[in-house]
Amino acid sequence: MVFSYITHSSAAMATSSKFLHCRNPFLVSVLSIIIVYLLIKRWAKQKSSIRYPPGPLALPIIGHLYLLSSSLPKSFQALARRYGPLMRIHIAQSIFIVVSDAVVAKEVLKVHDAEFASRFEFGPAQYNIYKDAGFITGPYGSYWRFMKKLCMTRLFTGRQLDRFNHIREEEMVKLLKSLVKKSREGKWCDLSAELANLTNNLIFRMTMNKRFSKDNSEGNEMWKLVTELMGLAAKLGVNEVHGLLKKFDLFGNGKRLREGLERYDKLVEQIIKDYEENYGVDDGSGNEDLMDILLGIYRDKNAGLKITREQIKYFIFELFAASIDTSSAAIQWGMAELMNHPQVFKRLREEIDSVVNNKRVVKESDVPNLPYLKAIAKETLRLHSPVPIFHRECIKDCNINGFDLQVKDRVLINAYAIMRHPEAWSDPDTYLPERFLENSGGNRDQDFWFLPFGSGRRVCAGSLHAYLVMHGTIGSLVQCFDWKTKDGAKVDITVGSGFSDFLLLIISTLLLDLLVKSLRNSKSKGKYPPSPPALPIIGHIHLLKSGLPTSFATLARKYGPLMQIRLGAAKFVVVSNAKSAQEILRTFDTDFASKFQPGPTNYHIYEDSSFVNAPYGAYWRFMKKLFMTKLLTGSQLQRFTNIGEQETIKLIKSLLNRSKAGEPCDLTAELTEVTHSTIYKMAMGRRYSNNPSQAAEIRKIITVTLKYAAKFHLAEVFGPLKKFDLFGKGKRLNLTLKGYDQLIEQIMKDYQDNDLKYNCENDDEKDVMDILLETYKDADTEVKLTRDQIKNFFMELFMAGVDTTAAAIRWAMEELINHPNIFKILREEIDSVVGNNRLIKESDVPKLPYLQAVAKEILRLHPPSPFLRRLSNKDSKINGFDIQKGTRVFINVHMLMRDPNCYKEPEKFMPE
The missing domain is CATH 1.10.630.10 (Cytochrome P450)
Incomplete structure (x- = not known):
């Protein structure tokens, strides 16, 4: 080893000292970490055998945020021109796969439809009181399939929508009368407000017509609530892309969202109760509304799936939210384009007059004879899609367009870019309804170039209703009125997503996130169960405020049914619901057939001689067989x-x-x-x-x-x-x-x-x-x-x-002493079967169902072991998370058997 001694002049030393003093050493450290981060990331990507879609150069933490303008669809469209129709985009801590043309969209939505049948939840799920009750945003599973079938066979069928025809006609007449009055008085009208009121009344009457009043006070209150909640959700949506922000309610919007949902819940719960109280009472209309149908399914014991009140409430919420986002917005865009294109307006009115004349208002039955009206609706939806980007989640590894997509990859399909793609549309940014007339050629729907309501299994169930409302409303407004803006200028149809409003907030947290999150995430090799914030040395011990089962149950309500817990130096995965327990104890039983040893093996003289705690192997199997063939014959x-x-x-x-x-x-x-x-x-x-x-x-x-x-x-x-x-x-x-x-x-x-x-x-x-x-x-x-x-x-x-055994019997006697009524029922049952001449025997038990129920209820409330211990024998995936070999698993039996989703009043002693 060579040591060199370097001398410096005093002047040089002074300059060097001044230089160091003027520079922030914290900033130097951050820059060093960024360089290391980039090198590690590049090396990891080169080592990976997976062929990811291409993407721009991503910066640490912010990813590609620096490339995104105020309009997200336009930004993705511009990036796709350079990086291709399938690209990988980092928005802060979130990674998305963006689809930008019809060929790739067809692969996702048709060829591999089953692999992309789920949607990821984008937004503040931790503030949603209806968590896991969504249909529109729900994962692909038994509930989603049941509700989709219900929508297609009962809720939104052509026959059911025909039954609502009188509602649409009545509300249209109300709108036209309101506009006529304003026109005669020489007043300007806020068309956006009028259309929002129309669509709100329509969806309220379709859903809960029996509650509809002249002023529709409940409908208006619900509309205000839904609008307010959607605004709060949008403000919180930016947190989704930034890891740290998801944990904090920085401006109180999360609290306001939860409070708003609770107000909505109270309102709709009262409506449901009133429906239940009036069940069987004929209102004279002869028509079922959607609430009637949903409550009928709720009461039906033979339904293919038992839906809950929370699912009904959230389904109604999603209907109102969708109506604000689709029908109302689409009609507004349609009228804006017609006002900006008077020649199209004139041609449409001429078509309507030639079919309907001036003796009556256009009806839905006239629409098949109005091809230009239908073309206008389609062109409006092409240029102004109600949902410019719709999302999917990959539920199985697959290959799309030559690139590998993995389970849980989040996919954004840029309908905005697809429906303005120059390969499919001439002059794609020009408003030209003639392109949708029959003689224009090409079926864009089947070619996946026209996706205003999505496609595949997740296609919007209410698209037919949206078209009906759009055709009827635009047709009536054009037929009955001449339109102009207040200042005589054209309607501004430029749109910004508001996404850039949060850019400064995201960047302001970069340094903190860099130190706390970035390096840890870059080293991760799998998707592990979520975990609460841990303290050094003690881990999560500070969160254990009561008994271990109860503390784990409390944490599971916040962090989910599968979470990672660190108690000091020991790490465990805690299972807290029946679905995950079933995966471990049945689906992957052999992978979790071993138990970990929890105690002081270094002081145990019989080390490696255990049967109860033995690893799954020859000795354990032999002893289990001995039990079944000799010890328990x-x-x-x-x-x-x-x-x-x-x-x-x-x-x-x-x-x-x-x-x-x-x-x-x-x-x-x-x-x-x-x-x-x-x-x-x-x-x-x-x-x-x-x-x-x-x-x-x-x-x-x-x-x-x-x-x-x-x-x-x-x-x-x-x-x-x-x-x-x-x-x-x-x-x-x-x-x-x-x-x-x-x-x-x-x-x-x-x-x-x-x-x-x-x-x-x-x-x-x-x-x-x-x-x-x-x-x-x-x-x-x-x-x-x-x-x-x-x-x-x-x-x-x-x-x-x-x-x-002793503990279970002791708990039983304590519960029976505390519940004398149950004690009395049990004694009466025993007396009726056994009598007073002898003691009860085991042979009597089959005839004593209440005694058996008491025993089961005791074991439910007071299981001899509140936890089941398991040790993972091999790497596996449970509930979407990676469980590595050697992971110690606690199955919280205490919580499973007190789950309110399975047991009514789970904390009560109820043998019945």
Whole structure:
């Protein structure tokens, strides 16, 4: 190694010092990190075998935000001219795949329609009280398929829309009368407001016509709420693309959104209740509105899927939101274009006059004879699509246009660019309805160049209604009135998305995000379950305010049914709903067939001898088979039944003596005693009759072992503490286990020395020790049992008995004492079946359904083990998240069995 010593003049040193003083060292660090970030990202991309779509150069954190102008569709259109019809765009922390021509759109929406049948949720989901209740924005699944079928067969069929024809005609007459009045009085009209009122009244009457009043106060209130909420959602939508902002409600818009949704919920809940109260009452119209149909499905026990009130409420909300975004906006654009193109206006009026004359207003039945009106509607939708960009989510890896798209990739289909593409449309930016006349040639709908309402499975279910309203309204407005703007100028039809308003806010958080988020995300190799913010050293321990199951349940409500939790140095994945539990326990059962060892294995003398905590392998499978073929056979279970009945009689006699003497009893101690005696007799019944004191000694050892083991679980979550026996508990645990080993070893020797007991030919008289020692001696067994495995098996057997059976019975008695009415029903059932001449037997249980229900309800509210432990044997994907090999999983049984979606009043003791 060479050391060089460099000298500097005082002047040079002064200059250098001044230079360093003038520069911000924090900025230097940030720039260094950016360079490293770019190098790592480039290297990772080169190493990847996946062929991603092309895209512009992305900057750290902001991605391609610097390339986006105020109009997002126009920005994507400009980028697509350079990077192609399928490109990868980074908007801050979010990555999107943008489709910009019909050929690629056809691949996504037709060829691979099933792979893109879901939509990703874009917006402030954490503030939505109807989370997971959406249909329009809902994922592709059983609920979405059911609702789509309902829309296509009942809600928006041609027949159902025909039934609403009188509503559209009545509302159109109201609009025309209002405009006539303003015209006669020489007043200007706010056409946008008039059209918004029209579409609001239409959608309200279609949905809840029975609630419609002359002033439509409820409809107006709902329209104001929906408009307000959409505005708040739009302001929060920018947070979606920026990781840090998603966690903070910087300006209180999230709170206002939630409060607004709660006001909406209160309003629509009252409407639903009124419908339910008037169920079966004929209003004289003879027509069902949409609320009638939805509540009919809600009440139908034989429906293909049970919909909830929240789903009905949110479906109504989505209908109102869609009407604001589609019908009203489309008609406004249509009238704006007609006012700017008087020659088109004149030709349309002439067509209407030639078909309808001046004796009546144009009707929907006239539309088939008005091709130019239909062409105008289509041209308006081409230039001013209600949804210029619609979104999909990839639910299966696939190849599109030669590029790889992966599960969960978010796709934006730029309908604006597709419907203005020069390859399909001559003079694409010119308003030219003639292009849609029949003699113009080409079917743009089938060629995927015309997508105002989307296509494929996710095509807008209300598109037919939108066309009906658009044709009728534009036709009537052109037929009845001449139009001009207030200042005589043309209507301004330029549009900005408002996206740039948030650009400064996003950039202002760059430095903070760079330090906290960027490097961590760049190193990630998979999509892991979400996690709360963790503190150094302690992880999420500061969030555990009550019992572990309850604390995990509280966190799951915020972070989802599959979340990552760090307790000190220990990381776990916590499962909190039945769907994810089913994936682990059934779909991927073999991948999670092992359990992780939670306790102090370094002090356990039977390390690697466990059955309960054994990894999934030859020993575990052998012992499971032994259980099913020898330990739990019919004859063995009958023997265990006899033991149980004998111990129950002993318990009852003991309690009877205490009752006669007027003494209180420690029921916990009594139940622990009876369960331990029962298990001991099942395990080593022959030994018990000769030396009952050994049973008491084993019980004492088990109690001490459980006590010490529980104290060491704390050390499990702090890595360094596992190496130290700070308070001597490990030494005492080790000594206790050695005492148990000596005792159980003596029992095993006594069994082996006693030929009569060991060579018992009657299988019905064999206890568990007989069977295990017989297997131990058998040289032909597929797995050779060791003495340590037998000893630890009995240790686990006794520990499980103390922890489960006794605890469950104790909880049952506490609940029954606290609920005397249930106690009374149960006693009456037993008396009616058993009578007063004998005690209840196990053979009576099939005839005692309420007793069985009490037992199940006890186990639901007070499961012997509130968590199930599993260890991932291989990499897998659960609920869309990556679970790596070696991941420790907690299944929160406590929360699963108190889920309000499955159990009515889940916290109540209700055996019924």
